[in-house]
Amino acid sequence: MQLTGNIVLVTGGGTGIGRGLAEAFHRLGNKVVIAGRRLELLKEVSQANPGIEYMSLDQGDAGDIRRFAIELKDHHPDVNVLVNNAGIQRVEDITSGGPGTAELTIAINLLGPIRLTAAVLHQLLGKPHAAILNVTSALAFMPTAPVPTYCASKAALHSYTQSLRFQLRDSAVQVIELIPPQVQTALQGQRGFEGMPLDEYISETMTLLETEPQADEIVVKRARGFRFAERDGAYDDIYPVYNEKMVAAAKRRP
Template sequence: MRLAGNTILVTGGGSGIGAGLAAALHRAGNQVVIAGRRQDALESVARRHPGMAYLPLDQSDAGAVRGFADEVVRRHPRLNVLINNAGIMRTEDLRAPDPDVIGDVISTNLLGPLLLTAHLLPALRRRPSAAVVNVTSSLAFVPKAGLPTYCATKAAMHSYTESLRFQLRDSSIRVIEIPPPRVYTDATAGDDYGVGVEGFVRDVVSLLASRPEADEVVVDAATLLRFAERRGDYQKVYAAVNYEESKGTQ
C-alpha cells in the first residue's frame, strides 16, 4: 500500500486508533475521510486537520451502512482505501449473558465492516490501486475471557480478511490486516501488553512505509499474542492474559 496520494476512509475516526491513523495519513499527503457515530468527535478531529472530511455513520445499522457507502462514493469518487477500524468493546459475564450486548458487539464489530466492505468493493475495484485495511486485535489470537464476544468478532474478522485477500488476489485491491495490542489513549500509559496511540500509529506507518507489500502489520507490542501459537507458548500466554479473571473465580 502506498502511503501518499490516496483517498482514504477511516471508520471510528473520531477517537483512539482511528483518529491517530487518520491524522498520520492526512499528514502523509492523503485525502482522509473519517466516519463514526459521534458527529461532535468527528468535527473536533477534522478541525484539527484542515482539509480532512467527515461523515457520520452508525455501523451497527445495516441500512445506514448501505446509504453511507453510496454517499461517501458520491462525495469522494476517488476513494481507493477503506480502513475498517470502528469497533466497540464490552465486558461480559457469560454465566448471566446479556443478549443486547452480544448483538451490539457483533453488529458493530463484524456485520458492520463486512457490509461496508461489500458495498464499497465495486468502487474500489474501479481504482488502479486500492486497499482494504482491517484493524482486528491481538486478542483475536489469544482471547481475553472477560471480552468473549469482542474477541470472537476480532477472530472472525481475521478469518474474513484471509478469505478476502485470497479472493481478491488477482485484483488491484490489497488486503491488509493490522492486529493492535492493547492501545492506551493516555500517552504516558503502557505495559508489556500495550502501547500508547501515538506510538502505535508511528510504528504502523513506519512498517507500512518499509514494507509496502505486507499483508499484515504487527507492531512489536502485538507479537506476544499474535504469534503465541506459532511459538508454542499459547497456554502460557493465555494464562497470563487471563490472570486477573482466574483470580476472581478462586
C-alpha cells in the same frame, strides 16, 4: 501499499486508533474522510486537521451503511483506501444476563466491516492503487475472558480478511490486516489495563506500512507475542496467566 496520493476513508475516525491513523495519513498528504456515529468528535478532528472531512455512519445499522455508501459514491467517488477500524469493546459476564451486548458487538465489529466492504468494493476495484485495511486485534489470537465477544469478533474478522485477500488476489486491491496490541484509548474505558501508548502504536504502524509495502499483516513488536503464540508453542503457557490478570483487573474496574 502506496502511502501518498490516496483518498482514505477511516471508520471510527473520531477517537483512538482511527483518529491516529486518519491524522497520520493526512500528514502524508492524503485526502482523508473519517466516519462515525458521534459527529461532535468527528468535527473536532476535522477542525484540528484542516482538510479532513467527515461523514455520519452507524456501522451497526445495515440500512445506514447502505445510505452511507450512496453518499460516499456521490461525494467521494475517488476513495481508494478503506480502513475498517470502528468497533466497540464491552465487558461481559457470560454466566448472567442476556446476549444483547454480544449481538451489538458482532453487529458493529464484524457485520459492520463486512457490510461496508461489500458496499464500497465496486468503487475500489476500479482504482489502480486500492487497499482495504482491516483493524483486528492481538486479542483475536489470545482471547481475554472479560471481553469474550470482542475477541471472537476480531478472530472472525481475521478469518474474513484472509478470505477476502485470497478472493481479491488477482485484482489491484491490496488487503492488509492491522493487528494492534492493547493500546491506550477510550475503547477500554477506565478498566486499568496496561496498553501501548497510542502515538507509539501509530508511529510504528506507519513505519511498517512504509518499509513493508507488500505485507499482508502489520504486527507491531508489542503484538507479536500474542499473534504468534500458538505458532511458537507458547499459547498454553501465556493464556491462563494472562487471563487471571485480566479477570482481576476487570473486578477492580470502577
